[in-house]
Amino acid sequence: MKNHTETHTSHTRVPVSECSLAKAIRAVGDTWSLLILREVICGAERFDQIREDLGITRSVLSNRLARLVQEGILERYQYRDSGQRARKGYALTAKGHALFPVVIALREWGGEHLEPGNTPLRLQLQTRDGLRVETKLIREDGLEVTDMTDIIATVKE
């Protein structure tokens, strides 16, 4: 436990009910939703495929998928592999795709702070022509922020 006596920053109060960040966390920040999005991003589009990969129960998966569809993050579609019967799948909508920065940032954080050192296979997020994609924090003036302790929360009005 560090022991600092410097004046600490004052509390920026934005009620949870009016905060975009809190709403976003409420929308996708639960135990399963982000993992389901990961599955869809990885190309698991069928119910049972997602269920097997995640080890989630049918009822919970059913609920979460319905919620994600209802929130406009996922959408359902039908497809048919040649010689197979028609099946239903889930795919990202534009709103769902807009979560990529969140997912990629999480992936980066996990890779840098949760791996014991030598991790075998790492999920990679890249463009279709194979270029790696990463998140950067860019200031209004175009410069990159590297020191996170320089960032603070304020209330804009």
Next chain:
Amino acid sequence: MKNHTETHTSHTRVPVSECSLAKAIRAVGDTWSLLILREVICGAERFDQIREDLGITRSVLSNRLARLVQEGILERYQYRDSGQRARKGYALTAKGHALFPVVIALREWGGEHLEPGNTPLRLQLQTRDGLRVETKLIREDGLEVTDMTDIIATVKE
């Protein structure tokens, strides 16, 4: 429900137990942890302050804080406001600060996709000298990715 017959991308299988992204989601992707981090970022460092802001119960807050400290995302410290008794607070560690890209990306997504139009007060994340900070997806070659549908998941080895 759209009805596409184009060949869908194949499934990129990375077991959840070996995936940095899944681990990151496991670590902070639950109902309360991210909201608690939001509080700390906003300067709410005391137990009861966080509890009041979030409406979380004491026992759950206690558990989550302990977990976040144990995971090295938060740390405890003591401080004393002038004329007040010493108190304990929670602050982000370097590992916790490294989650800023995730938080900022969530904040952006919430602001763009969850707000009904005219939202009164919006939490702003900026540098100490008042410059707004935003996340960008940058490709290996330095160009920004604007079309999210161009991003796919692969397994790197």
Next chain:
DNA sequence: ACCCTGAGTCTTTATTAAAGACTCAGGTGG
């Protein structure tokens, strides 16, 4: 010495998730 407050723990009740049996519709094979 007594009281207040911050920072919890403990106990009871309500919600949510897990496990796994059951349903139902669209095809497939005979």
Next chain:
DNA sequence: CCACCTGAGTCTTTAATAAAGACTCAGGGT
């Protein structure tokens, strides 16, 4: 055409988590 398989769920029961709120305990203040 009929029986059967499979994907995509629902339903029921049991276990785990969270909510509500009383209780504890230590450090100051008066």
